[in-house]
Amino acid sequence: MNRRLNTILVQCVSITVAFALGAVVIKMIGISPLFAYGALLNGSFGSINAIGETLVKMTPLILTGLSYAFAARAGLINIGAEGQLYVGGILATLVGSNFAGLPMIIHVPFAVAAAFAGGAVWGGLVGLLKVKFGANEIITTVMLNYIAIYLVSFLVTGPMKAPPGTMPESRPIVDSAQLVRILPGTRLHIGIFIALLALLFYYFFIFKMRQGYEMRVVGNNMESARAAGMRPQRTMVLAMLLAGGMGGLAGGVEILGIQGRLLQSFSPGYGFDGIAVALVGVNNPVGIVLGALLFGFLRAGGNRMQLIAQVPVSVIYVVQGLVITFVIIGQNLHVFQKVGVNRPFRRKTGDGPAPEVL
Amino acid sequence: MDTYETVLEMRGITKVFPGVVANDAINFDLRKGEVHALLGENGAGKSTLMGILSGVYQPTEGSIVLEGAPVRFDSARDAIHNGIGMVYQHFMLVPKLTVAENIMLGIKRPKEPLLQIDKASEQIVAFARTYGMDLDPEQKVASLTVGQQQRVEIVKALFRGAKILVLDEPTAVLTPKEIQELFSMIKMLTDQNFSVIFISHKIDEVIEISNRISVLRRGKLEATINNEGVSKEELAGLMVGRDVSFCVEKTPCCPGDSVLALEGVGLKDREGRPLLKDVNFEVHEGEIFGVAGVDGNGQDELLEVITGLRSASEGSVCIVGQEVLGKSPRQILEMGLAHIPADRQARGLVLSMDIKENFIINDYYRSPHSKRDIISWPFVRKHTKENIERFDVRTSSIDTPVSTLSGGNQQKLILARELHGKPVLLAAMHATRGLDVGAIEYVHQRILEQRAAGTAVLYISTELEELMSFSDRIAVMFRGEIMGIVRPEEVTIDQIGLMMAGSIT
C-alpha cells in the first residue's frame, strides 16, 4: 500500500520536473511560463468547453492506452496502436459513409464494430507473425504503422476519394452513423462512453475472466502456462487481437465522433501517446484513466497555449516528450536504492514479463 | 603435519542481503596445492561466499587475504587479475562465439588492440596441451558437449593465470565417466601447485576428491575438517544440523494394477539425435517408481513426454489404459495426472502472481472455479485457504505474490495444488531439490501418503540415497535409455552408480 503511494508521489515529481524544464524552454522563447501554463490549465479545465475538449482527447487516448496494456499483459510490446487506429478508421468510414438510412441504433454499433474488427485484424496479424514465424512484435508493429498510414493516404486519394474527386478525403459519415454530441457547445460525444466501457471490459476481462487470467499467466511465465495446459500461442494472438481492436476503436470514435470522414494523417499521434498513457498508468485501469487525463490535458491545453499564449506547437511537443521521459526515469529510479532482492542469487527463470527485443 | 603455505584466507566474511544473512562471519582458508571442498545444501551460502571471492559481491563485513596481503575485489576483473578463476555451475560461455574467442574474451592486453585470433588459437591449443587437454579453438561453443564446455571453462580460467580454481557444483551435469576425467584433471592441477575450491552438495564426491572439507549451513560455517576417515553420516549430520538416517519410514508397498505404462517410447531432437530410446516400464497403484540418472540423460524429456509437453516420436504412453500420446497437456492433467516440475520457479509457479492465482492454475477454467469463462473468486479464495492450511503453507495472506515465499513454502504450495484432489498418477522431478531438511521430510511424507492412498508415483531424482530409501523400484537412465529396473533392497548404491555410467548389470 505504502509502496503504491510512493510510486504515485514519484510520478507526480517526475511530471513536475518535466513541466519545470518546459517552463525554462517557454521562457527561452520569450513567453511567461506562468501565463503559458495558465492558458494550458484554462484550455483544459477552464470552461465547460475546455473540459469537454479534454474529455474528447481522452477518448482515443484511453483506447490506445488499453491497446498497449492488453498486449503488455500477455508480455508483448505493442507499438502499433497508431497503425491499428488508422485501419480502424478506414473500416469505420467504409461502414459509416455507406448504408445511409439505417437506423442509428444499428448503424453506430455496426460502424464501431467495424472499427474494432479493422484494428483487430491489424493487431492479430502481428500476433500471428509472432507465433508462426517468431517475428518480433515491436518491429512488425512499427512497420505496420507506416503501412497503415500510407494505405489511408492511398485510399483517400484513390478508391475512397469523395466525388467529385478533387479533395483527398472520403465521403462524409452519414448522420445515422455519427456519434451523438452530448454536451452542447462542445465536441464531447458518446465516444467517451465507448472508451469507458472498453476500460470496464479491460478490467473485467483481465481480472475476472479466465482468458484474462491466462494472459497474465502467459505474460509472466510462459513455461508454467504450458505446464498448466494453457496454449500461450493462442493467448498471445488473442491478446494482439484485442489490443488491435482497442486501437481500431480509437480510430473509429475519432472518425465517427470528430472527423466526420477519413482524412490523410487524421491522428495527431494518439497511438504513440497511448504507450505513454499505459506506461504512466502501469497497465492498471485507474492508472490508464489518469494517464489519459494527463495527455488529454496536454493536448487540449496545448491548443489553448498556442491560441492564447502563442506558444509554438514545437514547444508543446518538447513538454510532452519531457513528461514521458521523466515518468520513465521516475519509474526506474529505484535501481539506485537496492530493494526487493530477497534471494541472493536470482536464477534465470521465466519469471516476470521481460519481453525480449528484436 | 608439515607446514602448509596458505594462499587464500577469507576472514569473518558476512554478507547481508535485504531480509537474509547469506554469510555469517565465515572463516575460510585455502592452502597451496590442496582441494578444499565447500559442502552444503543449496542455499547454505556457498555461492554467495564464492560470489564474494570472485568480486560479484562485496562483503558486508570481513576481509580477504591473498598470499599474506589483504585484497579487495570490486569486480570480477579484480578477482581474475589476482589469479582467482571461477567455473560456474551454469557455464559462463557465449554460445555463438568460438572456443578461442571465448577464452580470449576480456583478457587485458593493452599493447594489442587486435585479436589476432589465429595466433591466440595456437597459444591456447599449446597451453591446453601442457595440461593434457585437447581443444578445437575454431569450434562454436554451442556445438560442444557439456564436458567439453567445462574443459573450456577451466582452460579459460587457467589461461588468465588463475592460481586458485573455484569449481561450483562441477559434477551436477557430468556422467560418472566425465566426473572421473574431471577428478584426474583436478589431481593433476593440484600436483602442479594449483589450489582448488570444490563446491558441492554431494557427500561422496567431496570425500573422494578433497583434502579438507568445510561444511556450510544456513550461512554459517559448521566445521572445517581434514578428509581423513570422515564418515558420510558425519558430514550429512553437519550439513543438515542433526543426524539423519537415510531411510524413510514407510510401509511395505502393495502395488495394484498398472497406472502408467510406457512401451518402446523414443524421442529424437531436431538433428535426429536420440533423446529417449525404447523406454519401457509400468508404474502401479500405490507404488513409488524412482528414476535415477545423472542430469541430462533424458529425465526431463521423459517427464515432458508423460505430461504431454512434448510428444514422443514413437512408442506409446498409457495412463490407466488410455493412450496419452497426441493428447494435450490439459487433457492429460484431466486424466488425473499431478505434476511436480523439476524447476518450481521456471515451470511450476508464476512468481509475480499471488497464491490463490497460482493455486488454481490447473483448474481455473472449469466449474466450480469458473462458470461460463468467468472465474468465481469467492470460491477460489475459500478453496485455496482450506488447502494451503491443509498443506501448511506459511503465509500472511493468499493475496501475497509467491515470489515472497520461501523455497519450502513455494514447494508446499505446489504440493497443495497438485495433490489436493486425488490424483491417479503423480509425476515428480527433483521434488526436494534446494529445500531444507524439514521441508524435504514434509515432501516425502506427503508423497508417501499419496502412495498409501493408492496413487502411482513416478519420482525422478539425481540423489541416489534419497531414491534408494524412498522408492519401491528404481529405473536407471543413461543417454535416454533405461539401463535396468531394480529393487533398492537388492542392489548397492555402487551398482546403480555403474548403471548410471552406462554399464548394464
Add this chain to the structure above:
Amino acid sequence: MKKGLLLLLAVLLFPIVSFAEGQKEGESSDQLKVAALLPGPINDGGWNTNMYDSLKFMEKELGAKIAYTERTPASDYEEIFRGYAASGYNIVFGHGFEFGEPAEKVAKEFPDVTFIITSTSISQPPNLGSFLVDDFQCGFVQGAVAAILSKSGIVGYVGGMEIPPIVNQSKGFVAGAKYVDKSIDAKALLTGSFEDIAKAKEMSKSLIAEGADILVADADESNHGVIEAVEEAGALVIGSSGDIYETVPDARDVILTSMTENMPKGLTVLAKSVADGTFEAKNYIIGLHDGAVALAPFRDKASLVSADQQAQIDKIIQDLKDGTIDLNQYK
C-alpha cells in the same frame, strides 16, 4: 523518503513561478483581431509563409491584432476555430480547403465572426466565404512560359502532396505547355509530401537528367530541394505562389521568374471589407484579371527572353485575362 520528494516537488515548482510576470495585453475593444489556422509551419517558404505574410501585412495595414496556429492537427480544426471565435477574433482564416467543413459547422455558432477559407470555393451566408487562387491558371502560365523558353523541349513540374491546389496547378502546367507547342514534353511529378525535401531534390535531379531545363517548384518546404537541384544541375526554376526572387535571394542566379499570387494584398482587401461591413459570404477567385496573380519580371534572366518570346508570353497572359483562352476546355 516521502518528505524528501515533497520538498523536491516544492523546489521544482519554483522556476515555473519565478519566471512568471504579467503578460502585457494590448487590448483595445475596437481593434480588428485576425487569426489563421495553418496546415504547416509558417516558415515553409510557400503556402504557409504566404498566409503568415498576409497576417503580418494586415497587422501593418489595418493595425490588426494577429494570431495563428501552426501544424493544426486535423482532429482539432473545429475546436481551434471555435477557440479563436470565442476569444473575440473578428476574422478567422482557414488556410486550405481541408478547413472548409469544420468552419461551416463553427460559423453557424458564431454569426458575428467572419470565416474565410482559402483554396476552395465554398460559401455559407452570412459569415463564411472562401478565397481561391486560380491554381489552374497559374499552372497554365507557368507551363506556357516554360515551354516557350525551354531549349530542350522538356519541362518539369515538382509538386508536393496530392491535394487540389497542387493537382490543379500541375494540370494547368501541362495544359499551358501543350497550348504553346503540342510536341513539348511536360512532366508533372508529386513528392507526396511537403516535408521530404531530399525526395523533391532527387526528383528534380531526375527530371533534369531526363533533359528538362526549366522546372516549376510548387512543393512549399520542398521547394528548397527543387531549387538546390536546379543550382547543382544547372537548370532554371519558376517559383509558385510567391516571388522566390525575393524570398530565396541566394538562388537568384537560377530563378527565371515566379507566379506571384499576391495573397497578402488579396486577403487584406477581404479583411478590410469585413472591417467596413462590405464583405459578402461568397467565393472570391483571384487570378490574372484582378492583378492579384501575376508573372514576376524576368529580372537577371531577361536577357534569355527574346522580344517575340516576350510578346508571345504577354499575349497568352492577355488572352487569359480577357477570357479569349477558355481554360475550362483543358480542365
Add this chain to the structure above:
Amino acid sequence: MELLSYLLATDLRMAAPILIAALGLLFMEKSGVVNIGCEGMMLFGTFFGVFFARLSGSPWIGLLFAGMTGMVIGLFFAFIVVTLRANQIVTGIALNIIAQGATSTLNRLIFGVSSQAANAPGFEVVPIPLLSKIPVIGDSLFNQMGPIYLALLLVPLIRWFMMKTTMGLKIRAVGEHPHSADTAGINVRSVRYGSILAGSFLVGAAGGFLSLGILSLFSENMVSGRGYIALAVIIFGKWNSWGVLAAALVFGLGDAVQIKMQTAGSSIPYQFLMMLPYILTILALSGFVGKAESPAASGKPFRNDEL
C-alpha cells in the same frame, strides 16, 4: 546504361544517410541495445550540422558537430536505458517526440522565422581521378561527395572492428551473453555506454549528411522516417555491416526506382512504393527472406546482481 548509371548514383545518394545511421545503430544493436530514437537523433544531427557548418563555413566541421550532438543525446539515452535500465523502446519514442519539438524550436530561436530556410555550405562532389571515368559505375560510384566514400569505407572497417579487435569481441559478447562477459571481467555497462556513444556519433552524422550532403539546409522534420528505415535496414541486413550496406542500397533503390517511375509517368500509386521497405522488413523478420538472428540479449537491461 544511362539509366543504370543514373539509378546507381541516385541509389547511393539516397542510401548514404540511411547507411550511416544503420552502421551507427549496428554498434548499439551488437551490444544489445535497441534505439527506436534513431529518427530523433538524426533530426538533432540535421539541425546542428547546419548550425555549425554555418558558423565554421565548413560542411566537414558541421558534420563533425552533428556527430558530437548525436553523442550528447546518446549519453542521455545511455543513462536512461543502461544505468536506469528503462524500457529502450519507450525511451526511444520519447526521444523522437522531444527531437521534433526541440529542433523546430531551436530553428526558430536561432534562425528566426523566414521563408529562407536556414542553409549552410554543403558538400561538393569529389570525382576520383581515373576511376570516375569508368563507364556506368564510374560516374555513379566515384563521382560522389566525400562523406559517401567514407561511409563506404566504414562498412568493411566496422566489420573488421567487430570480428578482429578485442573491443569488437567485447561488444559482441556483451550483446550475446552479458553475464558471461561480466564474469570474464568485462564491464558490461561501460561497453554498452561506449557502443551507444560511438553509434550515436554515426547516427548524428547521418543526420548531418542529410542536411549538408543531400541538401544544404535545415527544414523542420526533414528526416521524415529515414531513422525507422535504418532500423529496418539492420534487421534486413542481418546485423552484419555488409548486409546492412546491401539492405540500405535496396531501400535506396526503392526510392530511386520510385522517382524514376514517376518521371517515366508510371501509374502505380507512390504510396505502395513508399510501403515497400516496411513490407520487406516484415518479410525479413518472418523469415521469408532468410531468418534474421538478433543478438540474444538485445533490448534486455543488464543487472549484475543476478546470475
